[in-house]
Each structure stands twice: as C-alpha cells, then as structure tokens.
Amino acid sequence: MFKNPISATGLLILLLAVTAGAPLSGRAAGNGAAQASAQAKVSTIKGRVVDGEGTPLVGAVIQVQGKAGGVIASSDGLFEIQAAPKDVLVATFLGMENTSVVVGARLELTIVMQQKSSTLENVTIVAFARQKKESVVGSITTVKPSELKVPSSNLTAAFVGRVPGMMAYRTSGEPGRDNSEFFIRGVTTFGYRKSPLMLVDGMEISSDDLARLQTDDIESFSIMKDAIATSLYGARGANGVILITTKEGREGPARVSVRIENTWSMPTRMIDIADPITYMRLNNEAVSTRNPLGILPYSEAKIAATMDPNRNPYVYPAVDWIEEMFKPAAMDQRVNFNISGGGKVARYYLAATFNQDNGLMRNEGMNNFNTNINLKKYNVRTNFNVNVTKTTEVAFKFQGNFDDYRGPVDAGNILFDYAVHASPVDYPKVFAPDGGNLSTSHPLYGNIDGANHINPYALMSRGYQDYSRTLVLAQVDINQDLKFITEGLRVRGLLSTTRYSYFNSSRSYKPFYYKVDYYNPELGVYNLSALNAETGSEYLDYSGGKDISSKTYLEAALDYARTFGRHEVTGLLVYQNTQQVIGNPGSVLESLPYRNQGLSGRFTYTFDKRYGVELNFGYNGSERFARHERYGFFPAAGVTWNVSSEPFWRGGVETVIDKLRLKATYGLVGNDAISSDRFFYLSDVNMNDTSKNVWYGTDFSVTRPGITVRRYPNSDITWEIARKLNLGLELRLFDKVELQADYFSETRSNILMERSNLPSSMGLEASVEANVGRASSHGFEGALSYQHSFSENFFITANANFTYATSEYLVADEPDYAASGLPWRSHIGYSLNQEWGYVAERLFIDEADIANSPTQTFGPYMPGDIKYKDINRDGKIDESDQVPIGFPTEAEINYGFGATIGYKGFDFSFFFNGLGRKTFFIDAQQMAPFNNPPIKYAGVGGYTRKTALFREFADSHWSESNPNAYAVWPRLATEAYDNSNNYQKSTWWMRNGSFLRLKLIELGYTLPRSLTRKIRIEDLRIYISGSDLFSLSNFKMWDVEMGGMGIGYPIQKRFNIGLQVKF
DSSP states (O other), X not given: OOOSHHHHHHHHHHXXXXXXXXXXXXXXXXXXXXXXXXXGGOEEEEEEXXXXXXXXXXXXXXXXXXXXXXXXXXXXXXXXXXXXXXXXXXXXXXXXXXXXXXXXXXXXXXXXXOBOOOGGGTEEEETTEEEEGGGOOSOEEEEOGGGGOOSSSOGGGGOTTTSTTEEEEOSOOOTTXXXXXXXXXXXXXXXXXXXXXXXXXXXXXXXXXXXXXXXGGEEEEEEEOSHHHHGGGGGGGTTOEEEEEEOOOOSEEEEEEEEEEEEEEEESSOOXXXXXXXXHHHHHHHHHTTOTTSOOSSOHHHHHHHHOTTSOTTTSOOOOHHHHHBOSOEEEEEEEEEEEEEOSSEEEEEEEXXXXXXXXXXXXXXXXXXXXXXXXXXXXXXXXXXXXXXXXXXXXXEEEEEEEEEEOSSOHHHHHHHHHTSOSSSOOSEEXXXXXXXXXXXXXXXXXXXXXXXXXXXXXXXXXXXXXEEEEEEEEEXXXXXXXXXXXXXXXXXXXXXXXXXXXXXXXXXXXXXXXXXXXXXXXXXXXXXXXXXXXXXXXXXXXXXXXEEEEEEEEEEEEEEEETXXXXXXXXXXXXXXXXXXXXXXXXXXXXXXXXXXXXXXXEEETTXXXXXXXXXXXXXXXXXXXXXXXXXXXXXXXXXXXXXXXXXXXXXXXXXXXXEEEEEEEEEEOOSOXXXXXXXXXXXXXXXXXXXXXXXXXXXXXXXXXXXXXXXXXXXXXXXXXXXXXXXXXETTTEEEEEEEEEEXXXXXXXXXXXXXXXXXXXXXXXXXXXXXXXXXXXXXXXXXXXXXXXXXXXXXXXXXXXXXXXXXXXXXXXXXXXXXXXXXXXXXXXXXXXXXXXXXXXXXXXXHTSOEEOSSOOOTTSEEEOOSSOSSEESGGGOEEESSOSSOSEEEEEEEEEEETTEEEEEEEEEEESOEEEOOHHHHOTTOOOOOOSTTOOOOBOOOOOBHHHHHSBOOSSSOOTTOSBOSOOSSHXXXXXXXXXXXXXXXXXXXXXXXXXXXXXXXXXXXXGGGTOSEEEEEEEEESOOEEOSOOSSOGGGTTOTTSSOOEEEEXXXXXXXX
16 A cells, blocks of 8 residues: 555654554544444545546545544545544645545545645746735736747747737747847837846846747746836846746656657748749840840840750759758757656756757758758756755756757858849759769869859858857755744845857868850760869868856845735845856957946835835946946836725626726836947057058068057946836726736937037047937737636637837937928937838839939939939939838737637637738848849858849839839849949838738647546647748738848748647
C-alpha cells in the first residue's frame, strides 16, 4: 500500500496524528464508552478521493472533523471510514486545498479536491509587488499565457492584435530576424528609444530574448501602460512595461508536461515577377520610349531564341531567380519539457525547450556546405523556491538561451533583394562546363563583362555563416517576513546578473564568373571565357565579429500590507541599481560602465473595498546628465471607486451589472534614453583624425593628424518628461460579459532634437542638440470578453480588443512656415509618423499638357510621367509644395477578436487581427524596372543591379500604344536620371496599409481520462493549427503587413500539428 511515494506522505500525516495520541487504523478509532454509545449511529462510509479532473489521489488522508484518527486512500483513491450522518469528513492531500464533505444519508461518496490555486489568480502583478485585483488603480492588462500560443518559436508573433494598448506588426518572416515591432499606446517620442521595458521575473531583457520565451513557462503576462503603473520603474519604464512572471513549483507530486510540434511554413504571398520575354520587350520599350535612337538591349533574334522551348538555356537563359533560389516551404520542429512539484520546504520548476527553424533557401549540393538557414534554439529554466524558515523564503532562478545558427553569408532579406535586382536573361545562374572546363573544380557562375552584376545564386552559394548567441540570467531573491516587528511588514532583496555573448564567423570564396564567348547553334556547343580569373578564388576567406556584455542588477524593497477592519493600507519603498559593461567598446566613453539607479515608493489606501487611492513616486539618477540635472523626481497619483460595492447598488441593478469600477490616474514619468550618446556634459573630440592630416617640413616628411569635434558639451540637457492621464472603466454584465475601457492622453516635453536652423556663420563643426521638442498623444482602448458554460461538456469563450492611438507634434525645431506662407509644411499638429510628399494628379497626357502645367524641378519629364499639383500656385513644383499625405506610417488602429468553443473532448478556437489608419509608400527608386538603384539596406554588396519587372507594372504602365493617364507605373525608363521626376514621394506611390488577417485557427481533441489513465497519463491532447492563413487587403503585390519592405524575406503562414502530454 505504501510503495507509492504519495502514500508515504499520507503516512507522515498519520504519524503526526499518532503523536497527538490518536490511534490509527483502516477504520475510525474510538474511545471506550463514548464510542460504544454512538455505535448505533455510525456506519461504514465508502468513498473515493479524486482531483478536479478525476484523477485518483492515492495517499490522501480522510478524517472525521473534530475527532482523532483517520484513514489513508489506497490505490484508485478508495477509502472506508466509520462516520455518522451528521459528521463532516475532511480530506487533506499535499498540494491540494483541504476539502470538507457532510456525510448525510450517503453510504458512498466521492470527494473532489482542487489544486491549491496560484496566488496570481486573486491578485494582479504590479511594479515590484502584487495587489488585490479590486484595489489596483493603474492601467494594467493581463493576458493569459494560453492566448499567446501560436505555431511559432517567436513569442512576439503572438502580440499582434492580442493585447489592448499594444500596437504590433511584423515586416519579415526570416528565422532569427522575425521579431514583431511593438509599442505601448503608440509612439509619443521622436527620441532614441521607443520600445517598452521588458522584464522577466524582474530582470530586464531585450526583444530578442523576449521572443525566445516559451508560453509553457509563463505564469502571468502583464502590460503596464499609465504613469501609476510604470512610475516605480523610473526612466526605464517611460514607454510602458511588459512584465512577465515565470512559473514556480507548487506543493504536490511531480507533474510532467511535454509538448511536441511540427510546422510547415511558407510565404503568405510571394512577389509576382513578369516572364523573361515580357522583361526583354519592355526593356527595349523603356529605351526607345525615352530615346527613339537609343540602342536596344535585346535583339529580336535573342527574344525569338529565348522563346524557343528547344533553346540552349545557357546561351539564352530565362532565369526565375526566386524559383531557383527559394523553396516553396520549410519544416520546423519544437519540443518543450517541464516538470514541477515540491513540498512544504522546497518547490521546483524545471523546463527545457528545443526549437528547430529552417529557411527557404535551396541547397543543391554544389558545395560541401549547406547554405540554407538552420537555426537551433535551446532554452533552459530552473526556478527553485526554498522556505528556509517559516518567515524566510529564498528563490533561485536561472535562465539560459542558446542559439546556434548556420546560413548564407548574406541575410535572407538581402538574398531576396538580390533576386529582385538581377536580370533574368543576361546570364544563367551557373554554366554547364564547356570543353575547356571539364576538369575545372569550381562552379562556373554566369555574369557579363565586368563581373560585377548581381548573380543572386552565386552570392547565396559562395559560403556560409555561423553564429552563436548565448544569454544567461541568474538571480537570487530573498523574502523575509517581519511580522515579529509588525504584522504585514516584509523586506526583500534581489541580486541578478546577465551575461550575453555573441560571435559570428563567415567563410566564403570569391565566385568565378564566366560568359559565353562563342556559340555554335548547329552543334549546340559553346566556349566560355573567364571574367575574373585573377580575382576569383576556390579557397574560403574568413571574417568574424563578437559582442560581449555583462549586467548586474540590485534591488532592495521594504513592503507593508495590512488590513484594519474596513481599511486596507499598503506601502512600498524600493531601491534599484543597474550597472552594465561591454567587452568590445569602440571608444573610451563606451568602455566606462553604464549606470542607473533610483529610489521609488508607493502608498495605497482602500476603504471598505469601495474607495481607493494610490500615490507613487520615482526618484531616478542617470549618468547621461550633468550633476545639476542628474536626478529627477517623478510623482504619480490615482483613485478608484468600486461602484458595485456600494449599498445602493444591491438589488435589481446588481443582477444585471454585478461589477462596475471607475479609476483615474495622472503622473509624470522621466526618460533618459533620449539618445545613443552618453555624458552629454562632456565633449567628444577625435584628436587623431587622419582624414585631416597636415604635412610640413622641408620636404613635407612630417605628418600630424587633425582634430575633429564630434560633439559639443551641453550641461543643460535633461530628462524627457511624459505627463500621462488615464481614465478607466471596468464593467461586468450577468457575470458573463466583461468590459474594460480606458481613455489615455500623454504630453511629452524636453524631447531632444537636433537644432536644424543654426546659421553656418556660427562656425560649428558638429551638430547641436537641445531639449526643445514637445509632442502629445491620446487614444482609447477597450477589451471585451464573454464566457458561458451551457453544460458540463459544452462551453464558449469569446474576446475582442480595440486600440486607437494618435500623436501630434506640439513643438518642433523648424522654420516659421506660417510666416513664409507655407503653413502646410509645418509638422505642428500632425502625427509623429506623418509623411510629407507631393500630390500626384495623374500622368502627363501629351506635350501640350506639359506646356500648360507648372514647371517641375526634379529632372526631365515627358508625357507619361507623374504630374504634381502646385500647392502654393507659384508656377513651379518644388519642396514648397510638399503637404502631409495619407495616414501615419505607424497604424493608429489595432484590433483583434476571437473565440474558443469546447464540447466534450473537442476544442476549436480562432482569432483575427487587423490594423487600420496606416499608410506606406512603395519605394519607386528600388522597384523601378531595368534600373540600377542605390544601395538602401545595410549588408547589400556594391554590385551593379538591374531591377526585375513586377507583373503589376508590366500589366499597367503608360506607353505610346496605351497612354493611360492613371496606369500603375509611369513611362518606362532605364536610367535613374530619366526617372528622377517619378521617384519623388507622392500620393502616386501611397498605399493603404490596413488589413484584416486570420491570425490563428486551431482544432484540438483531448482523449478521455478513462483511456489515458490506463497508461498512467494525466492528460493527452492532439491538435492541428494554422496561423496567418489569409488576409483581406486591397494591396496584392506582397504581404501588406510588410509595408514598403516587400522585397525582403516574406512573412510566413504556418500549418502545425502538435501533441501535449501531461503525467
């Protein structure tokens, strides 16, 4: 009976009872005459003890309340005990809430015990503490971890549309570079840092590390948005806070959970390129339409030969670079394992995760290395909580993130850029060896004279890159209850350290390029000639880099919480100190430790659970500012009123509106992350500027470097200050429908800006910055949820959220446009993400139309080029005619809605998300067909580019044969100079970035416990899911969520199958 370890626990409890003088046996114990007198009323009660899911609790102790003795549940949770009808049976079991049952007239009964609820279910995580939900004043949204589960190894992919108040979107689907961009309540600063503070168990992490968190390991996920919620974090929390608490062990037997998933990923939408024949014909047209005497790049003979299905593909290539370089789909895998449990002294939670992400690059075995993306991510987590004494708890937490990457030398988005900027008909990706190269050991990549045109396949295949990324976080947290001094007083100390390292190695050769020198069509043979025989190589070159940093964080807090009748009082005082050093600094200033410290406090008072007030402050110090500006004091206050707790609310209205709560907060938050610079009060001077060398001496043999001022000192630069207001409402109807709504506004002052209108006569060498900017934002957010159980086996939950956030300039460093008669040029009153450009009326119809229109000053233009509107009516189109166009480039509306339906063992869920009031602009210069655009993205090599022809431009462009004044693309051209008029940012290239997307759909089935219990499995669920399966948008050229980045690595849709097992 006691072979099971749980039974040993029951035995221990019974032994404690024995020490109190209680005889124990399989039947209720009695005492002499008293037992005999009651014998007639006592019966043998048979029963079973199970948990909330029907699992037998072997070793549970069942006793009669008020009487000594008891019995232990045997296998299958069965027990027998002597009890009278009026007796109350009390069941106890480690990790479960004590459960009491009145015997009554029953002779057989089942006792259902519930697991000890997490304290997080009754409280809300706030800054540095936990508060009862009904007393929270700040604007804090808590998201269930289960709602963040998506078929992706990137947690940030789940943010889009899920969280009210969070604006999120993605621009890439490349493994390792697919983080979502997200902001809390939009962007209200045009300073250096706009992203929120991200904390896991109190330790600050980056968005990359947030992306690697596993939902299986998360206990709570909270977003803090207003001043009262974030002020205690000081300067770090100026842009909001994402606070994540990981799971800890609970009392009870070991519980094991394993989740395994396999995912197929593929682009949501691929760019559509015109066929090679159309490319050549329209390339010829692009030349002749601008210069009828120009030399056509492709002869009719070449076009005809390329159309021949029996052509030699190496002499007359027709390359689909997208098809040649990228696969249609990839397969990924994910495995998560965790185990938790513990006793009254120590509790543990251990977890490990492995994620395998693969890219879309093809690997045809041409080299002995793989150039496809292969990203392995390992995550380990250990959380230990130890009760050293009844009043002292020590928590040890360790987290490790380890990435091993192998992929192409260039990032995936760069390879897509190469594929879009390469000619499909000038050379093949690689030649088959001719007679003179049968023994050549290297690939014969195609190119043309100069060997500097982009061959995307050669650049993808020329080598590979490895990188290793490691993040280790360790912390110890000591909590001491000081109730021996006064009830409710606690002190806590936390010390954490973060170690980050990254290093990469790139190994590549220089491709040998060839062209066809001679071709005999009758024999079908050709001779190749080398284009770069002197510069190509067959060996691998090496390059690498590293990034190392270390951060130490210290936190000490004194916490007080106590209830006096109807009065609840809490207080908190917390000190924070952060120091970070980097291992490979680029200058003396960067080599110095980064330091930030602060003292924060909170006081709350609640009367009768109806009225509450909260007062916070943050007193923070930053290394960036001079001594007299180094510290800032930022207070905040808030009030709350639980209307539904009022006596007058009871009665009829309470049956409809069972919860109504109002709250308001206002406060100041400081921000020191206003620039990447440090020590504004110090100058930055390059004393050895070799670009300003001076030669002197009799034969000019003596050289001395010059001096350059990079930055002038400014001891008056100070904190950026945000003044935040929040008005909130919480409402619940019929105990089923819950609404949370907030109106928020924010005004930012002292925004650091570069002074752009200083006269050159001042003789300044470096730019000058000052706290002159002011901006504001306001908006509304709401969350609606519904849950209802129709029966024990049938339920439905639904939720929706909506966020509207807009911003505007209040003060900007700009000329007085109103005095110049150009008020539309001013940024004042417009969104921080508003773009200025020209209003495009249509395309010029003919020469007469040009002659009767204002002069356009951007370069040559002809019929078929874009015609702009003369805003100031001065007879010419120039910068004075730029006006605000479109919506802001960051969405002002973010929303999502979904539902989950459960019936017996089946569950089905779906979720939609969308963005609204967003504009993006097609980059006409990068996408102009047949052109060689300038390099725009970091990492792109300096090759000669020849842009592909997009299908939409091929199907709708102006031409002499089809002079459509509203065609998608203007008159074709091959030279940037001829296109310069059309490259201007204008309404012609403006597109609506709004969309509605099916974010997630999932169908699952949980096997009956009657089956799984036979194989000792507590829970077994099989599910299939899909994400980003389709979207609704007017824009069709690529995935609209990518905005103007359509030629990068596409966003992926995923089909997933998973299995979750709990023991």
